[in-house]
Amino acid sequence: xxxxxxxxxxxxxxxxxxxxxxxxxxxxxxxxxxxxxxxxxxxxxxxxxxxxxxxxxxxxxxxxxxxxxxxxxxxxxxxxxxxxxxxxxxxxxxxxxxxxxxxxxxxxxxxxxxxxxxxxxxxxxxxxx
Numbered sequence: 001x002x003x004x005x006x007x008x009x010x011x012x013x014x015x016x017x018x019x020x021x022x023x024x025x026x027x028x029x030x031x032x033x034x035x036x037x038x039x040x041x042x043x044x045x046x047x048x049x050x051x052x053x054x055x056x057x058x059x060x061x062x063x064x065x066x067x068x069x070x071x072x073x074x075x076x077x078x079x080x081x082x083x084x085x086x087x088x089x090x091x092x093x094x095x096x097x098x099x100x101x102x103x104x105x106x107x108x109x110x111x112x113x114x115x116x117x118x119x120x121x122x123x124x125x126x127x128x129x
Contacts, residue, residue, distance in 0.1 A: 041094045042077035044101060047087040051121075054089040055109075062105040065098060073098050088124065093117045 006027035013021045046061065048054035065071065073095065091108065093116050095101040107114040 038074070041096045042073050043081060043092065044077055044095050044104075045081055045086070045090065045092045047084070047090040049087045049089065051089050054091065058091070058105055058108045062102060062109065065102050065105070071098060073101065076101070088122045089120075090122065091117065091119045 008026045011023045046054060046057045048057050093104055095104060104114055104117060
């Protein structure tokens with residue numbers, strides 16, 4: 001935006017047969033990101049193709065959370081639920097804060113079954129013949 005006005009440009013194309021095209025484009029307006037209201041808790045899901053890989057995912061997420069103190073729990077939940085593929089071995093639980101998320105991941109690391117932590121395997125469906 002230049003001095004409060006959006007940038008504009010014109011594109012012209014002239015063909016040999018007399019075909020002409022002219023387009024005027026303008027910069028889109030800046031739309032501020034609206035703050036969302038925080039929820040009391042967020043769903044956290046992890047999955048992997050193998051049980052050992054799932055344990056590694058728990059370790060990796062806990063290590064990442066410990067090195068990134070400024071994360072947003074809502075963003076972490078969204079990315080884990082929407083931005084990832086879901087495989088047969090799964091863990092799911094609800095967390096109200098990043099500290100609670102780290103606590104539950106630590107419980108999983110030490111093979112403790114905490115309250116509200118659900119772990120299982122989705123059976124494979126038989127392939128179509």
